[in-house]
Amino acid sequence: MTTDSSASSLIIGGAASSPRAPLPTLPPLxxxxxxxWCVRKCPYCDFNSHTASPVLPEQEYVDALLADLDQDLHAAYGRELTSIFFGGGTPSLFSAEALGRLLQGVEQRIPFAADIEITLEANPGTFEQEKFVAYRKLGINRLSIGIQSFQQEKLEALGRIHNGDEAVRAAGMARQAGFDNFNLDLMHGLPDQSLDDALSDLRQAIALKPTHISWYQLTLEPNTVFWNQPPVLPEDDTLWDIQEAGQALLAEHGYAQYEVSAYAQAGRPARHNLNYWSFGDFIGIGAGAHGKLSHPDGRIVRTWKTRLPKDYLNPAKSFQAGEKSLSNDEMPFEFLMNALRLTAGVESRLYPERTGLSLETLAEGRREAEQSGLLQVEPSRLAATERGQLFLNDLLQQFLN
Structure with a gap:
């Protein structure tokens, strides 16, 4: 769908709005x-991941990634990259040599900011830990280590291939390799998990002194093994107790919650994720990757790439599977779906800066959300109340057309 920015007016949420203006400045990129690829697909995972063959097509995939990026360069508009995130799958299955060639190729195409954050997702297996030093030498300066739990029975239930001791060692080896900024991924609400189990995992994670902890509840997603063969999960009362006690424990140890499931030491939030939540721009390359790109004329386009690795690597097929220009009436929901995940929300001025639309286009939904106690009554900010954070879907419904 193509947005017609020349329309004289639109009705959004019941309020008349001006046509979308050219963006005063483009967002960070x-x-x-x-x-x-992963060693093994986990039963809860709904990400685009595939079991790796004994030999990965590293060279071919890096070539494809750079060719994919070449086709998106028109959207960079002279900007520099503020962050890079290697996600998966398990990116740390790739050799340092392959990732080094890729990073070199990226920097030749788009300049890096002086303080660029480059994050690599990694698993705690011993083989991958041996690569940490080489990754750090490439300029990768942040790791996100997929722990999920330190307890063997929980790891087995989740289909993880590491054990608790390897998880503990991974954090130490990351620090020894020179990573002074790393995240630990941890789940709660696991099969048959008690409050004590969940807090034990959290205490172990805190003891390893990561700068950032992603702590999120296991959910059963369609097209996963767990969806078709659901495990026994804790009762709602137990889940609520875990959430409350865990948040208090994290706060007690200096991990401030800045997003729905993200907790960080002072000055250490994930800048790449903050860019997502503040409606910044990102190019997405690789099988199944998504992107969101703003253009000077006011168009905002979401893109997605060919999903299956064999198709992505097929020169007869296009890297891009599709794109969609966001229309004016979709913009309030699209913006707030991201911004309201942040516990502090965003400054109100960011909405016109990032969308090209007047704040008046939010007026009716904003009034209703404030009256229902889901949105803070604060003209200079767009932020959910504590109740709004608990019922975020209900809050966003106020802005859905």
Whole structure:
């Protein structure tokens, strides 16, 4: 769908709005790189990941990634990259040599900001830990280590291939390799998990002193093994107790919640993720990667790439599977779906700056959300109340057309 920015007026949420204006400045630009292979697909995972063959097509995939990026360069508009995130799958299955060639190729095409954040997702297996030093030498300066739990029975239930001791060692080896900024991924609400189990995992994670902890509840997603064969999960009362006690424990140890499931030490939030939540731009390359790109004329386009690795690597097929220009009436929901995940929300001025639309286009939905106690009554900010954070879907419904 193509947006017609010449329309004289639109009705959004019941309020008349001006046509979308050219953006005064383009948002910060990030790069997401998807590497879709894993040693084994976990039963809860709905990401675009595929079991790796004994030999990965590293060279061919890096070539494809750079060719994919070449086709998106028109959207960079002279900007520099503020962050890069290697996601998956398990990106740390790739050798340092392959990732080094890729990073060199990216920097030749788009300049890096002096303080660029480059994050690599990694698993705690010993083989991958041996690569940490080499990754750090490439300029990768942040790791996100997929722990999920430190307890063997929980790891087995989740289909993870590491054990608790390897998880503990991974954090130490990351620090020894020179990573002074790293995240630990941890789940709660696991099969048969008690409050004590969940807090034990959290205490172990805190003891490893990561700068950032992603702590999120296991959910059963369609097209996963767990969806078709659901495990026994804790009762709602237990889940609520875990959430409350865990948040208090994290706060007690200096991890401030800045997003729905993200907790960070002072000054250490994930800048790549903050760019997502503040409606920044990102190029997405790799099998199944998504992107969001703003253009000076006011168009905002979401893109997605060919999903299956074999198709992505097929020179007869296009890298891009589709794109969609966001229309004016979709913009309030699209913006707030991201911004309201942040516990502090965003400054109100960011909405016209990032969308080209007047704040008046939010007026009716904003009034209703404030009256229902879901949105803070604060003209200079767009932020959910504590109740709004608990019922975020209900809050967003106020802005859905």
């Amino acid at each position: 990030a790069l997401y790189i998807h590497i879709p």
